[in-house]
Structures are given as C-alpha cells and as structure tokens.
Amino acid sequence: MSDAPSSSLSRREREQKRRRQAMLDAARAVFADKGYADATLNEIAGRAEFGKGTLYNYFEGGKEELFLAVFDEATRELEALIQTVFHASADDRPLRSTVHEFVEHYFETVRNQQDLFLVLVKEIHAIAFSEKAERTRFFEKQQERVLGTLVPVLREAMDQEDIRCLPPALVANVLFTSLRSMGTHHILERQRASPDASDGAMRPLENPDQAADVLTALLFDGLAPPSSSPSLPDTDSDE
Numbered sequence: 001m002s003d004a005p006s007s008s009l010s011r012r013e014r015e016q017k018r019r020r021q022a023m024l025d026a027a028r029a030v031f032a033d034k035g036y037a038d039a040t041l042n043e044i045a046g047r048a049e050f051g052k053g054t055l056y057n058y059f060e061g062g063k064e065e066l067f068l069a070v071f072d073e074a075t076r077e078l079e080a081l082i083q084t085v086f087h088a089s090a091d092d093r094p095l096r097s098t099v100h101e102f103v104e105h106y107f108e109t110v111r112n113q114q115d116l117f118l119v120l121v122k123e124i125h126a127i128a129f130s131e132k133a134e135r136t137r138f139f140e141k142q143q144e145r146v147l148g149t150l151v152p153v154l155r156e157a158m159d160q161e162d163i164r165c166l167p168p169a170l171v172a173n174v175l176f177t178s179l180r181s182m183g184t185h186h187i188l189e190r191q192r193a194s195p196d197a198s199d200g201a202m203r204p205l206e207n208p209d210q211a212a213d214v215l216t217a218l219l220f221d222g223l224a225p226p227s228s229s230p231s232l233p234d235t236d237s238d239e
Contacts, residue, residue: 019058036119079149095162107211182211
C-alpha cells in the first residue's frame with residue numbers, strides 16, 4: 001500500500017489504492033470466516049465485488065500473496081498501536097503504566113478480530129517453519145518490525161536505569177509471545193467450552209485490565225514474593 005498522501009496521488013492512483021484496499025478487506029473477512037486453507041479467490045473476489053482476473057492484476061501470487069498482504073497490514077496496525085501508546089505518551093510517565101495500557105489495548109483489538117487473529121497465529125507457525133526461504137524471511141521481517149518499534153523504548157528505560165539491563169529484543173519478544181499465547185488460549189478455551197476450565201481462569205479478552213495487571217506484574221516484578229529481593233545477573237543489553 002502506498003504511503004503517499006491521498007492529495008498527492010492522481011485520480012487513477014487513488015482508484016487503484018481504493019480497489020486494493022477493498023480486496024484486502026474482503027480477504028480479511030474471508031480468511032476470518034473460512035481460515036486460510038478453505039478460503040477461495042472466487043469468494044474473495046466476489047466479496048470485493050471484482051472479477052477474479054482483476055484480483056490477479058493486483059495480487060499476482062493469488063491467495064498466498066493476498067494472505068501475506070493481510071498479515072503485513074495486521075503488522076502495520078500493531079506497529080501503529082505501539083507508536084500511539086509508547087511513543088506518544090508523556091516523557092515522565094512510568095514505563096510500567098505505558099505497558100499496562102498497551103496490553104489492555106492489545107487484548108481489546110484481538111477481541112474485536114478473534115477469528116482473523118486465530119488464522120494469523122496458525123499461519124505464523126506454517127510460515128516460520130516453511131521450507132520456502134522467502135516465506136520464512138517474510139515472517140522474520142514482520143517480527144523484526146514489531147520488535148524494532150518497541151526495542152528503543154526498552155533500551156532508553158534501561159539506560160535510565162528504570163528497568164533491569166537485559167537484551168531489549170528478548171524482553172520485547174517475551175512480551176509479544178505472552179500476549180499472543182494468552183489471547184490464543186482464551187479463544188480456544190471458549191471455542192472448546194472446556195469443562196476443566198476454572199471459573200477463575202484468566203480471560204484476557206473479557207477482562208483486558210485484569211490481564212494487563214497480571215502480565216505487567218510478571219514482567220516487572222517476576223515471580224518472587226514481594227518481600228524478597230531477587231538477584232538476577234545483568235547481561236549485555238545489546239540485541
């Protein structure tokens with residue numbers, strides 16, 4: 001998708017951009033409804049109200065290219081959320097409060113797009129372990145983009161001794177892995193209506209604030225009792 005302002009685009013370019021976005025929106029809806037494997041280009045084209053041939057004019061790689069474009073768009077949205085919460089917050093705001101707010105917003109976003117979220121999570125693993133080098137590299141770049149948005153914030157907090165000096169990329173990865181895992185577990189547990197599920201189980205999509213309390217406490221306080229003073233070895237903060 002072009003990042004150029006709409007005012008600087010010609011009428012034709014604006015129309016092409018509109019069509020491409022309509023196709024992406026249709027693909028998101030179909031992938032969410034059917035999953036990647038069962039989604040068809042015919043259904044995506046029909047929902048976008050374009051012919052299948054027109055779809056190929058914009059996405060020559062067909063369904064796979066469309067899915068990767070949807071994945072890329074979801075990554076951009078996550079980057080935008082990080083920018084909004086972390087980089088637009090007041091300089092004197094504690095990092096802990098900012099992380100708490102981000103976790104809440106993340107789970108609220110997942111709650112509104114649960115079906116697509118599950119499809120993306122499932123395909124993340126397929127892409128990551130794909131035998132196609134270009135697919136694997138695509139996944140790695142998506143990860144690097146997201147982590148790279150948060151790493152500078154963590155590094156600055158470490159430089160100011162607001163948090164322990166640890167590899168910032170690792171800390172960012174732990175946060176995002178935890179978020180993805182918690183969201184996935186909640187959705188799957190609800191879909192399966194597991195009889196073993198405890199009434200007191202963490203349900204982050206229903207209680208984002210409570211989930212943010214727990215995850216923030218784990219990230220900033222660890223598992224040590226409040227009265228103890230854990231002594232973890234400092235490590236080089238370089239990635």
